[in-house]
Amino acid sequence: MDWVSDSDGGDEVDWESDGEGEEGQAPPIRDVPSSSEAGSSKKDSEGGASKSRSNSNLTAHFVAMGFSEKMVAKAIKGNGEGDSEAILELLLTYGAIDKSPSQEEGSPAGCSSPSDDDNWDEDDNSDLDDFEDKDFVEELAEKDKKLLTLVEMGFTTKEAASAIERCGQDAPVSELADSIYAAQTAETDSIYAASWSAQDEPFCRFTSFSRDNKRRKFMEDSNNKRRRYIDQKNRNKNVSHNDDDMIALPNPMIGFGLPTNSMMHVVNRRLPEAAIGPPYFYYENVALAPKGVWATISRFLYDIEPEFVDSKYFCAAARKRGYIHNLPIENRFPLLPMPPKTIHEAFPLTKKWWPSWDHRTQFNCLQTCIASAKLTERIRRALIESGDLPSPRVQQYVLNECRKWNLVWVGLNKVAPLEPDEIEYLLGFPRNHTRGISRTERYRSLGNSFQVDTVAYHLSVLKDMFPNGLTVLSLFSGIGGAEVALHRLGVHMKTVVSVEISEINRNVLRSWWEQTNQTGKLIEFVDVQQVNSDRLEQLISTFGGFDLVIGGSPCNNLAGSNRHSRDGLEGEQSALFYHYFRILDLVKCIMGKN
DNA sequence: CAGACTATGAAGAGCATC
DNA sequence: GATGCTCTTCATAGTCTG
Known part of the structure; x- marks a missing residue:
């Protein structure tokens, strides 16, 4: 059995033959649906011909989150269909207003229920006098009816739309459902991961992470949105003014303490119950993201307060990054020798x-x-x-x-x-770590990577906790910053399941893995969308669970240097954050179940 | 065609001043 | 607190070149 991907075969994952029908298949290099694809939550402005379709798709998208059709219709009417985030905000507001217990409980599938609509009608139906569900459904094209049916079956809008795309509009619903099951790659939902809860349901319905709970979490999130990170503000009086949806950046940006002054900087942090492992997880992205991004990331990652650190305290170059993790923060130690700081x-x-x-x-x-x-x-x-x-x-x-x-x-x-x-x-990488690839690619890969000393300082607490080594799920691995950090800490990696889209980066990591004579296993996946519940359950049953889920999702659409597509967390690449959350949540579900 | 090269600002934090 | 200024920012798209 060869667990490690074939370097010659390039992108395929040489997963044990299991008759899944993927062998020899071309690797699913990131397949981002076009904006015209059904279920896309990206802001788009389609022409009039497709307006009805996109409207109904948008409706189905939010219905899949558990909102009633009438609420969605009203929200779309109020916002237009161009801004799905604004629509969601409005829906959440409606939800916060409508505190009916029956709605909180929701229907089993988390979809709209009669009680939803009844309550809604009582609250406000002035704008909906000319609107009836029946009429609405009748206006849908056949394709959209199937889409809605699939959504009601528990699939995401995007999965449903993709299946219709693959199988054709005339395909029966049963065939479409089979097609979705057969598809091994998850589709990206570029705005909110709630729609993933449907695909995760085969696992999560056995746990507390049902779709309905997701929806309830959204409601709670909405109500909690005004919450600020008072603790952080108190620790650092000299913080900037922050809006309701913003997390203040600390100044100085030293996180929960530095190697040099950790004794002086005592931080009490209490993790939310849902955040506590296993597994431990560690997420990274640029600190200076557009407003509201870190608040969103934090909400998804179990309301953990981000740790913002500038790597200028660890090396001679600034690198302002935010980290969200559930690691202990006591007894950290730095890599030695400490790198020069000037x-x-x-x-x-x-x-x-x-x-x-x-x-x-x-x-x-x-x-x-x-x-x-x-x-x-x-x-x-x-x-x-x-x-x-x-x-x-x-x-x-x-x-x-x-x-x-x-x-x-x-x-x-x-x-x-x-x-x-x-x-x-x-x-903090070893010399020549990226040597062998083109100069341009070296700059690109390095520019996108961790500062090893910084990350290692945070991960150092794992060394005593896992004296026999740990099993790592490394998402968006890049050139292996996390792996290098663990290795330099002397933490044995029993198994690393690495997910990295770039073949160049995978080659760098694999080469380093071989050169450093790692005794553990390196298993490679190309795309986070390949990492579905089946794969994860296989991996977890094989390796007994993950001890650490680590990764920094793409910052392309968050970084200030991007003049063209700084679209925030909805951006084409940065929306992959939601896959980090999806995968982490799945791991938690599966490990909790076991 | 891959790799190298070049031109392309806005968003927002930080700071001083009033 | 408001204002204005300085400074920083895990980049992208188009073109050139061998």
Whole structure:
């Protein structure tokens, strides 16, 4: 039995042959549905011809969450169908207003129930006088009726729509249902993971995580939305003003304490009941995400307060990141030796050429791209033309560019971007960790990775807790920042199930795994959408559960550097966060069941 | 065609000042 | 608290090149 993916075969997961019919199948490289696909919750603006369809799909989407059709119709009417998030907010508001116990209990499937509608009618039906469910359903196209039927059967809108896409509109519902069951990849729900509860139901209905509970959680979330993170504010008086839906970033951004002052920085944190493991989990993303993103992430991840840390306290480069985890925070210890925290200590050779007017001691965030040669040439010319002491204007120009692009002084009037191996060093990876792939890819992969020392400090508490090693589910593994951190801590990894979309990154991780003579098993998956309940149950039954679920989901749509598609958590890549939650929640369900 | 190269701001935190 | 300024930001799209 070969648990490890075949490097030649590339993307396939050489999972034990189990007759699932996936062998030899092309890997499902991230398959993001188009905005016109039914059930898509992305903001889109379709033409008039498809308006009815998208309207009904949107309706079905929210009905699948457990709201009544009339409520949904009213919410859509009030908001238009373009902004599904606003519609959800309105629905949650309706839900908060309507506190009928019967509705709280809901129907078994979590779908709309007569009581829902009755209560709703009593509350407010002024805008719905001309609206009846019967009429509404009759207006649906045949395809939409099937879609609704499938949704009522417990599938997500997206699954249903995809099945119709695959099998055709004429396919009977039974065939469509079979098709969904057969599909091994989960579809992305880009806004709220509640719709996943339907697909998870085969497991979760045996637990407390029923769809109805999900819906109740949404209601509770809505009511709790105004809650602020008072503790964090109290700890750090100098925090910025925060809105209702915002989590304040601490200043200084030192999380629950640093290696150097952990004794001085005593933090009492009490984890919510639902957050307590097993498994332990650790989630990471950019701290400076658009407003409200971290509040949403925190709500999904069991209302755990994020730990915001700037890696400039661990190395010579800033890296402001938020971490949500359920790890203990006492008795942490850092990796040794502690890396240098200034540019000159990290790269002494640059000191010779460093002008006195460049007062930088640390780098800004190491990103995925570097400055162009034209820019460094423009800087060189500007400096040459201005003689020994550049004018304040030139200095300002040069400093701005140096800060923006993390340039270092490598000669007289000569600046240059950091080399990939220098970035590896700053991020705590072994030298040549990414060597062998293209230079551009090295920058990209490194720019997207953990700062190892920072993460290792947080994970260090696992060492004493798991003296015999642990089993890790590593989501969005990238070049293996989590694995490197554990390895450098001396934590044995009995098994790592790694999920990473990029073949280049998988190769980097696999190569490192082999080179470091790991005695554990590395099992690779390509796409988080492959990781469904069947797979997880197999893995958990084989390895006895996961001790740690770790990963940082894509930040593309959250990062400030993104000029084009900083769409927040709904963005094409960043919405994969919901897969992190989905998978983590599934693991908790399955392990809780066992 | 892969890889290298280049141009492309807005959002929002932090700070000083009033 | 309001205002204005400075500074920072795990990037994307298009083009060029060998």
